[in-house]
Amino acid sequence: MAKRALILIEGHRSMGLLFVQAAQRLGLHPILLSANPAQYGYLAAEGIEAIRVDTDNPDTLILECSRLRTIYHIAGITGALDSVYATVGKLCQYFNLPGPKPKSIGGCCDKFAQRQLLAQAGVPIPAYRLAANATDVESSVAEIGLPAILKPAVGTGSRGVKLCRNVDELAEHTTYLLGRKHIHPPYLMGESSPRMLVEECVQGPHYSAEVMGSEVIGIAAIDWGEPPHFVLRGCSYPALLTDNEHRAIVDASLSCLRALDLGWGPTNIEFVWTKRGPVVIEVNPRLAGTPTPQLIQLAYGIDLVTEHLRLVIGEEWNLRRMHSHAAAARFLVAEGDGTLDWIRGYCRAAAIPGVAEVKLYVEPKSPILRNGDFRDCIGHVFASSPSAAQTEAIVQCAADMIRWSITPFPVIGD
Template structure:
């Protein structure tokens, strides 16, 4: 009998490790994880573990169908999925072609277009920020004037806060518009910009599987005008009424977008008018969130997602109740990383469950104002919010690094990330 295989399109995005976690979860389910990638060299970590990574043009659906058809001669393909939002619709189309469990590709494609998503949510009466679509610089200027500064300006398609910026005045608006329409920003599709009202208030994430609300987390961004995540906590400290209101809106989003298969992550802000939906992501939350959910509730969300994708029974029954949180190590300047240390001491603190550094000394640091500014993270858990925060304070305070500025200045600038 052929061994059962799980096909993964591409793999982990920078700093998220989701692809690696999916492959490990697949192995625990006695599946052979096979990664299809246009650039297999980037998955040296998988190759080092003896896992299969095959070169194929992942932007070509027919090429993927042909490759999967070839693999069926040697494996029983149990499921096809991805850890990357950019390939979710493609994975869904492959599932349809090979009659495997998967989401509706049309719903995924509409949801991944932030403008189309906003239109559908607004039409359903779900509270969203005021928004307009812009196709050129003049459109951006007119849209911002109609909505009123400050506005958030971002690509209509994208993830990880790439190209997202708060524009507080006309100068910032002109600067960011020029950047997005210039050669520096890489577009996955034709340039289309979403200009939206800046919704102020605490940030929350609702994690769902199918039509079931699994958890509601909270998170913080670093200094504006960029949106770089600096912390995340499971669960969010909410009253019963707040939890219900976020839950009700989240389920309304699924109905409006015709979602409801597999994981969904919904980002909201609690404004002075109540919860407002910022984005609906038809996928598992990124970054450290899956690890935090597992620590807080004893549920491996990735494993349950795989079970769903291979047609097996999944179970989100919570087994523990802890407060799990992460602090991100984000850089605040460009240059050459001279040293980074203290991670071993931080990992030894009781309650710290994970310390990861993504870079090594001599690495060139270039800030982007998005998830790529993260050079590591620390995760901790305890029975209380205050306890978890105290553990993270101690751990993060032990980690320090120094960066020599790109201009060649000789001064050693020691940076230490403090608090939230």
């Protein structure tokens, strides 16, 4: 009998190994298709089969999957990246496998199209305008006002997202986006020319809802750190909400699913709580990356990655909570560019009772280059306990124990 294989279209910086391990627990043989398998270090460490293929070309992927189907029984196809998820849907349709709707995924990944669909359905969102050049940006801000958020119409991980507080910052960031300096590595997710969104700066606490199918699994409180950039500093489950606030976010989440024709598999929805209630900042039609799956498992005992894969291979998932704890993450964020001389205290931090994980993303002597997005994080701490206050104290204590030194790069000409 042929092995049951799970086809993974591209890997993932923080989630790839979780997908591989979950597949193996389910008795599946994971196979990664990637344009550059070497970028995923966990493949070699785990001995995972990887095939180099153009993942931007659905026809090429169909040919490769058809070839693999002569060797394996393909139980499912999935991927964790926004840039491939619509293609995943197309492959699932072609091979008659469970999967997301490609048109719905495409409508979400284009943030302007997403805004239009949400607005048409009456879902509360920030005021927004589409801009293709500096003149468009200026006229949009004249209508929306400053401060405003300026970001690419397509992208993930807060790449290129910035709060512009005055006309100088706006002009500088417009030039930056038009030069596509935020795109690294250089995939454009189908973009043929730069498009930008100018959005109202909505004030209030930030939250994130994790949805599986049409069920809200958990709502997190999100700390994006200091503006003008959006670098995740912290995340905690459950968010401390009143019953009315919780209900309003759940209702808004379900409204998003209806407006965007979602409801298969995982969805991550970001909100800001305002005087008028929850305002939707973004809908991501896939499983959120680190720390969401890890914290959901610590808080509720639900393994989102495994349950997602069950759905992918046509099995019934189990989203029942096993317990109800508080879980939190703190990210270690570099404060400047330069060379990381040393980083210490992480072993002591990991030994604190209640700390679930301490992980460093860089090693001493590594260059540190801040980008104003997720790439500024150099590590994380996860913790859990029966109470929110206790968990907050544990994760803060652990994060405070970790120290590092960065020597600035020499200035040319000195």
